[in-house]
Each structure stands twice: as structure tokens, then as C-alpha cells.
Amino acid sequence: MKIKYLSIIFLGTSSILYSQQINDTISKEAKIEEVSITGSRNKKRTVVDTPVPIDVIDIKQVSQSTGQVEVNQLLQFAAPSFNSNKQSGSDGADAVDPATLRGLGPDQTLLLLNGKRYHQSSLINLFGTKGRGNTGSDMNTIPIGAIKRVEVLRDGASAQYGSDAIAGVINVILNDRNHGFEGNAFYGVNLFKSPGDHDVVSDRKIDGNTFDFYGNYGTKIGSQGGFGNFTAEFINKEFAIRNANPEKYEAPRQRFGDAKSQNFYFFGNIEVPLSDQIKFYSRQGFSQRNTDAYAWTRSADADGNIPQVYPNGFNPLQDTSITDFTFDNGLKFKVADWDVDFYNAFGNNRFTYQIDNTINATLGINSPTSFNAGGHSLLQNTTGFNASKQFKVLEGLNIAFGSEFRYEKFDIIKGEEASYAMYDINGNLVTANTNQNLLVTNPLSGEIRPGGSQGFPGYSQGVNKSRNNFAAYIDTELDITKNWMISIAGRFENYNDFGSTMNGKFATRYKITPQLAFRGSVSTGFRAPSLAQKYYSLQFTNFQAGNLVTIQLASNDSDLAKAVGIPQLKQETSLNGSAGFTFNTGKFTATIDGYYIKVKDRIVLTGNFSQDDDAIGQILIDNHIDQAQFFTNAIDTKTKGVDIILSYNQNIGKGKLTTTLAGNYNEMEITKVNTSERLKGKEDVYLSPRERAFILASAPKTKINLNVNYKISKFNANLQLVRFDRLTLIGYNGADDYQNYSPKVTTDLSFGYEFSKSVTLTIGSKNIFNRYPTLQKSAVSDGNTEAGGIFDPVQMGFAGRQAFARFNFRF
Numbered sequence: 001m002k003i004k005y006l007s008i009i010f011l012g013t014s015s016i017l018y019s020q021q022i023n024d025t026i027s028k029e030a031k032i033e034e035v036s037i038t039g040s041r042n043k044k045r046t047v048v049d050t051p052v053p054i055d056v057i058d059i060k061q062v063s064q065s066t067g068q069v070e071v072n073q074l075l076q077f078a079a080p081s082f083n084s085n086k087q088s089g090s091d092g093a094d095a096v097d098p099a100t101l102r103g104l105g106p107d108q109t110l111l112l113l114n115g116k117r118y119h120q121s122s123l124i125n126l127f128g129t130k131g132r133g134n135t136g137s138d139m140n141t142i143p144i145g146a147i148k149r150v151e152v153l154r155d156g157a158s159a160q161y162g163s164d165a166i167a168g169v170i171n172v173i174l175n176d177r178n179h180g181f182e183g184n185a186f187y188g189v190n191l192f193k194s195p196g197d198h199d200v201v202s203d204r205k206i207d208g209n210t211f212d213f214y215g216n217y218g219t220k221i222g223s224q225g226g227f228g229n230f231t232a233e234f235i236n237k238e239f240a241i242r243n244a245n246p247e248k249y250e251a252p253r254q255r256f257g258d259a260k261s262q263n264f265y266f267f268g269n270i271e272v273p274l275s276d277q278i279k280f281y282s283r284q285g286f287s288q289r290n291t292d293a294y295a296w297t298r299s300a301d302a303d304g305n306i307p308q309v310y311p312n313g314f315n316p317l318q319d320t321s322i323t324d325f326t327f328d329n330g331l332k333f334k335v336a337d338w339d340v341d342f343y344n345a346f347g348n349n350r351f352t353y354q355i356d357n358t359i360n361a362t363l364g365i366n367s368p369t370s371f372n373a374g375g376h377s378l379l380q381n382t383t384g385f386n387a388s389k390q391f392k393v394l395e396g397l398n399i400a401f402g403s404e405f406r407y408e409k410f411d412i413i414k415g416e417e418a419s420y421a422m423y424d425i426n427g428n429l430v431t432a433n434t435n436q437n438l439l440v441t442n443p444l445s446g447e448i449r450p451g452g453s454q455g456f457p458g459y460s461q462g463v464n465k466s467r468n469n470f471a472a473y474i475d476t477e478l479d480i481t482k483n484w485m486i487s488i489a490g491r492f493e494n495y496n497d498f499g500s501t502m503n504g505k506f507a508t509r510y511k512i513t514p515q516l517a518f519r520g521s522v523s524t525g526f527r528a529p530s531l532a533q534k535y536y537s538l539q540f541t542n543f544q545a546g547n548l549v550t551i552q553l554a555s556n557d558s559d560l561a562k563a564v565g566i567p568q569l570k571q572e573t574s575l576n577g578s579a580g581f582t583f584n585t586g587k588f589t590a591t592i593d594g595y596y597i598k599v600k601d602r603i604v605l606t607g608n609f610s611q612d613d614d615a616i617g618q619i620l621i622d623n624h625i626d627q628a629q630f631f632t633n634a635i636d637t638k639t640k641g642v643d644i645i646l647s648y649n650q651n652i653g654k655g656k657l658t659t660t661l662a663g664n665y666n667e668m669e670i671t672k673v674n675t676s677e678r679l680k681g682k683e684d685v686y687l688s689p690r691e692r693a694f695i696l697a698s699a700p701k702t703k704i705n706l707n708v709n710y711k712i713s714k715f716n717a718n719l720q721l722v723r724f725d726r727l728t729l730i731g732y733n734g735a736d737d738y739q740n741y742s743p744k745v746t747t748d749l750s751f752g753y754e755f756s757k758s759v760t761l762t763i764g765s766k767n768i769f770n771r772y773p774t775l776q777k778s779a780v781s782d783g784n785t786e787a788g789g790i791f792d793p794v795q796m797g798f799a800g801r802q803a804f805a806r807f808n809f810r811f
Contacts (some may be wrong), residue, residue, distance in 0.1 A: 002102035023195070024479050030229070038112070038171040039160065040487075041388050041400035042477045051487055051509035051519045052155040053580065053593045053643060055079055055537035059147040065709075065718040065750045067489035067766035067804040069190050069212040069235055071139040071147070071172075073096040073797075077722055078662035079152055080703045081643055086258055088127040089787040091456055092351060094259040095320045096121055096138045098131040101154070101167040102597065103639060103666045103699030105109040106136030108527055108572075110157070110165040113142070113172050113281060114269075116328050117162070119347025122378035122410065124532040126553070126605070127385075130698055130793065132691070133605035133631055135530040139172070141287045141324040143265035145184060145214030146231035148175045154643060156576030156597065158525035159489040159505035161469055166574045166599060168523045173268040174283060177218035178227035181811055186212040186272070188766070188804030190240050194617040195772040195800075200790060201245050208240030208258060208799055211411045214265075220431040228274040231587045235263040237293075240799040242772075244790045244796070255294035255315045258799050263289040278333040285326040287763040293318045296788050297453030304454045308365045316455025319354040321375075335387075341384040343632070350377040352413065355456050361449035373458035374415030382406040384471075395479035397525030404471045412463035419458025420539075420754040422451025457540045463555075465535045469495040469528070483511040491528075497534070500571055501526045520579035529556075529569035533603055533631045543663070556631045560623060564609070564616040564679030566630045580643075587650060588785075593643045601633035601674065604695070607688040615678055634674055634687055641666035655712030663704040690730040697794065718764075721745055724795040739792065740744060741774045762806040770801040 040050050042626055053303075057078055059071070068074040072084040076764040083353035084099035101109040106125065111118040113757045121138040125131045150172055157165040190208035194200045198482025214233035221228050263549040268284040272649040296317040298305045305313055330343030338727035352375030360367045385402030391397040422430045430451075452458060473491040480486065487507040494500040505523035512518060536553035553558040556569050608627040620628055642665045647656040702725040709718045723745045729739035773791045 038115070038169055039153045039157060040477065040572040040783045041160075041301045041386065041475050042390075042398035047585070051485065051507040052153065052521050052578065053156065053519075053591065054453075055152040057150045057152070058738045059144055060149055063144050064760070064808065065716075065752065065764065066720070066748060067186075067764065069144065069186060069210060069237075069539070070097070071144060071150070074144065075099075075150065075152075077746075077797075078705070079666070079722065080662045080705050081154055081641075081666070081699075082152065082464075083699045083703070085130060085793040085795070086799070087129050087787070087793045087800070088256050088258065088789055089253060089293065089295055090126075090793070091127050091293075091295075091318060091352075092123040092320055093125050093127075094318070095261065095289060095322060096123050097138075097140065098125050098129055098134070098136060099139065100131065100698050101152070101170070102595070102641060102664075103668050104167040104597065104599070104637075105134045105602065105698075106122045106131040107134045107164060108166040108529060109137075109601075110161055110163070111172070112169060112173055113138060113285075113326065113328065113345075115171060116330075116343060116345040117380075117382050117404075117406070118172070118345075119326065119349060120378060120530065121322075122349045122351050122376040122531075122532065123602045124536050124539065126538075130694075132310075132694065133533065135357070135532050138322075138324070139170070140176070141173055141269060141285070141289075141322070141349070142285065143214060143231060143233035145216050145233045146174055146265070146267035146269075155507075155521055155578055155595075156523045156525045156574060156595070156727045158490045158527075158574070158684075159503040159523055160473065160475055161464040162473075162491060162493060163526060163528045163571075164578070166527055166572070166597070172196075175216060175218070175229045175231065175269065176227060176269060176271070177229055178220045178789040179218050181218075182216045183809050184212075184214050185807045186210070186804060188802050189802055190585040190799050191770075191801045193769070193770050193800065194245075195775060198771070199248065199775050200244050201243050202257075203239070203241045207238060208382045208802065209238045210804075221272050223740045224408070227270070228665065229269045231265070231267045233263075233265040235261070241792065242798055242800070246525060249790070250271035251788070251790060252296060253294075253788040254786065256791075259291050259293035259796075261289060263287065274331075278331060278710045281330050281332065283326065283328040286322070287322070287324045289322040289324075291318075291322075293320070298454055304359070304361050304450050306359055306361055306364055306367065309359055309367070314357055314359070314454075315357040316358040316453070318456050319356055321354070323350045324348070325764045338387045338389045340385060341647065343383070346380070348377065348379045353415075353456055353458075355419065355453040355458075358454045360418050360421075360423070360451060360453060361423075361495075362451045363418065364547055364677070368418060368652070369600045370420035371453040371458060372416045373393075373419045373453055373456055374413040375459070376413060376532070376536075377411045380406065381629035382407075392761040395482055397479075398477045400475040402473055405468065406471070407468045408464065408531055409466040409467075410463065410535060412459050412461070412536070414460065414462040414604055415453075415458025416509075420451070420460035421452045422449075422523050428456040450640045452540075452810045457538065459538065461537070463535050463537075465531055467495060467531060469498045471491055479632035485509050488771060493527055493528075498528070498568075501571055515584055517582045518580075519582065521577070525576055527572040527574075529571065529603055529631075534569055534629070539625075544785060549622075552623075552625045552628045554628055554630050555607075558629060559626075560619070561630050563619050565676045566632050567676055568634055569631065570601060571601060572599055572601050572603060572633070587648060589645075591643070591645045595639075595641055595643070597639040598637075601637075602635045602637055603631060604634050604687070604691070606630045606632055606634060607691060609679075609682075609685060613682075613685070613749055615682070632674075632686075634673040635670050636674065637695075638671050639666065639667055639668045652710070653712070658709045658711075659706070660707045662707075664699075665701065665702050666691060666699050667701060668743040670695065674725065693728060693730040697727045697729055700727055700795065705731075716754075718748075718750045718752070720748040722748075727794050729792055729794070739740050739776050740794065740801035741794050744771050744773065744795050746771050760769045760808040762808075764804055766804065767796065768801060772798055772800060
């Protein structure tokens, strides 16, 4: 397999390109640069001369040398400022890996598909997962086989692209190859080995069996350069269970580890010239993903168990189904020398829950053991246009402007009655009201039994909410001299549910010498509260100190939220600044970029307020609720950091060595907790030390990636080391209950051989030295980890070593 790792970090940007080259020629490398780059609407601007840092990652070539089959995990090990952790026992997050850029929230990075806004997931992260209280885009709805490259703009860009771009922008570019077929088959297995002294046990010595196959077909359409490119992909992954050794620990989770999943994708990318001046394009995407994940174990004597049904207790199984659809269409044409792009981008994400191997304890032995718990969906439709034109002013002026109208609709899908209701001893419905307690006392045994399906309660009320917004922007770039350019952008947006916002950005690049350049930017940004954050609600039971309690997660517009004085959600706002240098001598390139991000009014979930609270406790008692938590603009944060990328390539013998060292230093500080007027003085409940620690652990303080690639003739070897820094979390027993996760280094190694121009085989190992997060022995017996298992969802995951083989063929 001929893979070349090329790091392009010239005068204006920091960019890592992974691309296949048959002949290592400067001319062919130059062609790679001539692409439309995220963050600039100037068609003459290339990757080498933008004023902000952009990583360009050729997904196909990176995936060829790694054991990753999903976009999120691939970027986790390829981009130092990007973090995405596998979850376990975290409800829907087991199927959607929450992803962050520069340690900010999952909903503070904007996802684009071929430059158009991509819809978010309908999931809101809640239990035991990163980004609690946040929504976000699900990049794993896009198959690797359909992607040509991913552009990561590491800079605030709300003034250019709108809401969600506080941390940056990720633009997924689809394949546009117009001929031939390419197939790729992958098989990988986890080779279980306990991290030390048999602290961890597994179902099998080999698990997590993963099979991935995709086929990509390109064809010409017409005689004027039109094309169609289509991808179908199938992934099947088995459980990778990592339990505590029962002879040493009495863990509250008996089925902890990576979920089982089965995914099917189909994506298309079509462009057809209708005339010399008009081009039609269409992008279609469909994915169906089914995931099985285990919830917390219910022991034989648990209040939520019926021993006659489950004599040994049970492990509820959450079967989630995600159906995702995208359909973008547009026309590109010229009007009075203006390049115009008129488009409509539609997306829909539907997320449903089937809870198996469970029980509604209030129904006793008559309870079903499987429930349809309902779900949620999000629809987004964006109609807009962009126009740009070059002017002969100084060394060149580009002006772009445009407008968008976006409609969004969020639904909560009601589950079947028994998934959320409770019943008396005779099986009669007691209540289906979410404002009443879900605990029933059995008059015969005196046991307190929770209502609803164990593991995940069904949704008891349907929700149908929508909103729309209008946006207009102007984006200018001026080359004052051949060495100095400036960029100024401004954007106005109006939302019908909270009002208007205006944001601006200034950026510049100055070429000091032919090898050295300075770049920097300053901007304001915003993120509109998502519909899920405004209207999501759920009542569930939880175990705290061995007791069952009812917790009401109240929607922001609920009567309960109004009664306790929780204000209506408003936009998050930000101030972003960055400055850096780029240096290039041909064989050696280097970039360093410092950044500062100040965010006000970040939306998170509060802690749990109880009936003992002297301010709102009586309100909870009156509503038959043990505890309640709310969505609110609770915190202000300040993030500062540095990105460094060094690259060196050298011909050694008959082969070529390419090395890239990339690192990120990131430090976040919670500068203020914004309590409501009624709850002043309760900052430690509004945002407990445990929740603060979890927010601050969204990214390790440092993350370093070293990649070494050597290619000689038909042989290719690739070595990748990633170091994740120390993290600290706080358990359920208060601020003194620290859980320290020591630094870890993962090592990936692969070897590829190109049997012909059409056939390539790669074999390798991911995490070859079988590194796990720090085992929290003291937390195991107390169930103090976030997910109730022996590891928390931090750093590099908890599945251990994987061996894999990848076969690629083309014709």
C-alpha cells in the first residue's frame, strides 16, 4: 500500500494532509492544496495562505493504516485538539460518542457537509457521559467510505457560519471520484488481557469482533464534467465487556464495556452541469444504526427486581435505533460576474429506545420484560444562498455575502404506558403523570418498587416544538500587499424564540519572510440554545446511598422550572482570540498557535435539588418529586491553550520517511456560576464540585500525537503514539473523593503491502501494548465511577488491544 503522510503547514495555515501518492512529485502535492478551504469564501485562497489554523485530513488514507471504522474515533487519534470517548451505560451516548474541540461542549463545534450546515443529533447527553446537558452533531452518521477528507477549522467562526461555531468548524467533504469501483473489507478483534493481577475479567479472550465493508462507485454523468459517486457501507461490532473480577470486587455493573452495534449506510454525491453557466448538485445520505448497551445491574435483592422473574437479578439492555437522513440540493451559477450558490439542506435524526431484559416492578410477576420506551427526533431544513466576487483592489479583494432561513422541529415520542407508569398491587394504573412520584410501596411486603422500565424509563409525554431563524452575513478578504492580507466578517441572526444577535470577526496573515509568517484573529461568537435543551423532560429513578429516589429532569419551559425561578434559556456568547506563526523550509515545517476562548452563559444541567432544600424543597414536596434538576445558563468559562505541529520528511535509501509531531495544551477554568435569584448562595448545588470536575475533564490538559511513516516500493509501515495527560474526576462522596487518572500512551502499528495498483493488504494492531485507563480500585466497590464500571469514559477508551486486517481493492 502506497501511503504518504504529507503535512502542509506553509505560510498561512496548519494542515495535516494524509494522501496516497504514486509518484512523490511536487506538482502532484501542489494539486492537493488547490481545494476549497473551510473558513474562507475566496476561491483563490488555498490551504497554504489562510489566516487561521486548519487541519485537512484525508480520511481514507488515515483509515487504511488504523483500526478505526468510525469518524469520531479516527479523529480522536488523528487530531490533538479533538476528543471523543467511548461511553458505557450512558443511555443513548453508548451509540453516539460525544465529541469536543478544544475541550468545549459537544454543541459548540459546528459540523458541515460539503460546506452546508449538517443537522444535529436529537440526543441530549445526560447520564455518566461527557457534555452533560449538551446536544451535538453525530459524525458517526456519515460513513468513512463516503468521505474524501475532513477539514477542521480550529478557530471561532460564528460570524462566518452562525450558531455552534464557538470552538470551531468541522467540514466533511464527500468523495467526488468519477470512475471505477473501490471496495474495502476490515476485520478486527480485541485480544483481552487483564491490565494487572486479574483485576479485570471478560466474557471471552477474544471479543469486540468488528467487520466493516464498504463499496464506493464513481461514474461520469454527461459530457460536461458531471459525476455521481455512491457509497454503501455495513459495520457489525460485537460486545467488548470489561468487568471487575468478582472474586476481588463487588461492582455495581456486571456488563460494562463497549456496546454491540450494527450499522448500515448509503451516501451519494452528484454534480451535473445543466449548461455552461449552471451546475446542479445533490447529496443524499441515509444511515440505520442499531446499538445494544447494558445499563446498571439490578441485583437479586434490589427494590427494582422481582425475584420470581429474575432470581439472580438482571442487566437491562438498551436497544437503541438511530435513523438518520440527509438530502441537500442546490444550483451554482453566475449573475453579473458573481458566483452564486443557492441551496436547500434537509436533515432528520430519529432516535428510539427498546428496553429488553427488564421489568416494571410495580406490575410484579405480570410485568412484560421488554418495553417500547419511545424516543426523540430532530428535523432541520436550511434554505439559503451565497454569492462571491473578486475585485481588482490593491492585490485583490474578495467580497462574499449571503442569507439563510432555517426551520427546526424537535419531537419527543411517547413510549408505551408500562414503560413509564406505575401500578398498584392489583395491576391498576396509579398514575401516568410525570409530576408524581414513580415509587410504589407494596402493601404486602413493604418494599418500595420503582415504576417504569428499569434501565431506561419510557417517555410519558409527547412533545412537538419548532422554531425558525433568519441569518445574513458579509465576509471580505483583502490582500493589501503580496505579503499581507486581512479578513473582516459580520453576521446577523434572528431567532423567533429568543431574539437577535450580531457577531463579527477580524483575521490577518503577514508573511515576514518566504519561510516565516504570522497569523491571528479575534472574533465574537454565539450558540443558540437547542430545542432539546429548551423542551426535553424526563422523570426517572436512581439509586443514591442505597435508596431509590425519583428525579425530575424538568424542561426549561415547565411549570416546575418557572415555580423555582429557573430563567428562560438565552444564547451563549463568546470572545475568541488566536495568534501564531508558521515556518517552512521544505523538508521541515512547524506551526504554533495560541488561543483564548471566553464563553458566557454556557448551558448545562444543574445538580439535583432535594426536598430538604430551604428555598424550593416545599415546591418539590407539593409536586411529589424527591429531586429535580434543570437546564440553565449556569456557568462562564475561560479556555486557553496552544497547538503545535512539527513535520519532517526525508528520503532514506530507496524509501521515504515522514514524521509528524502534533500536540495540544488546553486549560479550562470555570470563572463564574450563574445561579437564579431564588437560588443565590447555592452554587455548590447548582454546579457541584463533581459536575465542575467533569466539565473540566472534557479534554486532557495535554495530548501529543507522534506519527512515523516509512514507504519503500510496495511496502509501507506506520507507527503512531498518542499520549493522553492526567485527568481528575470527583466521585459521589464529595469533593474529597478524588479519582486520578494517570497519563497513558497508546501505540498503534501497521504494515501494508501493495500487491498491485489495485490490491492492498494492511495488518496491524491498535493499542498494541494493551493500555487501559487507570483502574479505580477504591471506586469499584462503591460504584463511584460515572458509568458504574471499573473505568470512567476518559482518555483512550477501555476495550484494550485490537488486532486487525484491512483489504482494499479497486477496479
